[in-house]
Amino acid sequence: QSVLTQPPSVSGAPGQRVTISCTGSSSNIGAGYDVHWYQQLPGTAPKLLIYGNSNRPSGVPDRFSGSKSGTSASLAITGLQAEDEADYYCQSYDSSLRAVVFGGGTKLTVL
Amino acid sequence: EVQLVESGGGLVQPGRSLRLSCTASGFTFGDYAMSWVRQAPGKGLEWVGFIRSKAYGGTTEYAASVKGRFTISRDDSKSIAYLQMNSLKTEDTAVYYCTRVHSSSWYFDYWGQGTLVTVSS
Numbered sequence: 495q496s497v498l499t500q501p502p503s504v505s506g507a508p509g510q511r512v513t514i515s516c517t518g519s520s521s522n523i524g525a526g527y528d529v530h531w532y533q534q535l536p537g538t539a540p541k542l543l544i545y546g547n548s549n550r551p552s553g554v555p556d557r558f559s560g561s562k563s564g565t566s567a568s569l570a571i572t573g574l575q576a577e578d579e580a581d582y583y584c585q586s587y588d589s590s591l592r593a594v595v596f597g598g599g600t601k602l603t604v605l
Numbered sequence: 606e607v608q609l610v611e612s613g614g615g616l617v618q619p620g621r622s623l624r625l626s627c628t629a630s631g632f633t634f635g636d637y638a639m640s641w642v643r644q645a646p647g648k649g650l651e652w653v654g655f656i657r658s659k660a661y662g663g664t665t666e667y668a669a670s671v672k673g674r675f676t677i678s679r680d681d682s683k684s685i686a687y688l689q690m691n692s693l694k695t696e697d698t699a700v701y702y703c704t705r706v707h708s709s710s711w712y713f714d715y716w717g718q719g720t721l722v723t724v725s726s
Contacts, residue, residue, distance in 0.1 A: 530712040539702055539716040546710050554701050573711040587711050593668055
């Protein structure tokens, strides 16, 4: 059971928009700690996708965006492409656990 | 170009020890905190621990699941971070990733390719 809760899977057709939620609590996201997102393509290491809730590292397409509100955060992907098929993880810090925490991951399927 | 290369993984029996290394290049290693993240086969990501830069005391923090068994250290002169794993359990079987930490907000901006540790008799 992960400290941050993500849906196990989401899907969408090419060109569509999908969102992935990340729900935490008052000791992590709700306490003001930033949320970060990672993309893990099949058979590869994770890659930073969004940092500081809504910032994209250089090279990440603007089709990817992040937001945070209260005890939750979301990753949105617009103009879905086949190459976006991957696992996506959210991450934050938990003050009660004094630990970095990840969501359980969401598998995105492009139909 | 930032590069992180892990080494030292392999098959080890339960109760034994193993040391992983992470060789960094392309940035001033001593200026950054470094972390280890693992991923059990078919499972999600799990933070293992991190070590702060010397400027912040070089102190360490660990996940509860490994505290007291795993130790992270660093050699800034060689740009290497280490993960010493003792009293290994079968549930420690995973791919171990070395990551660079952006400590302003505790996220992992660069990842190595990972090294597989299999704990089995």
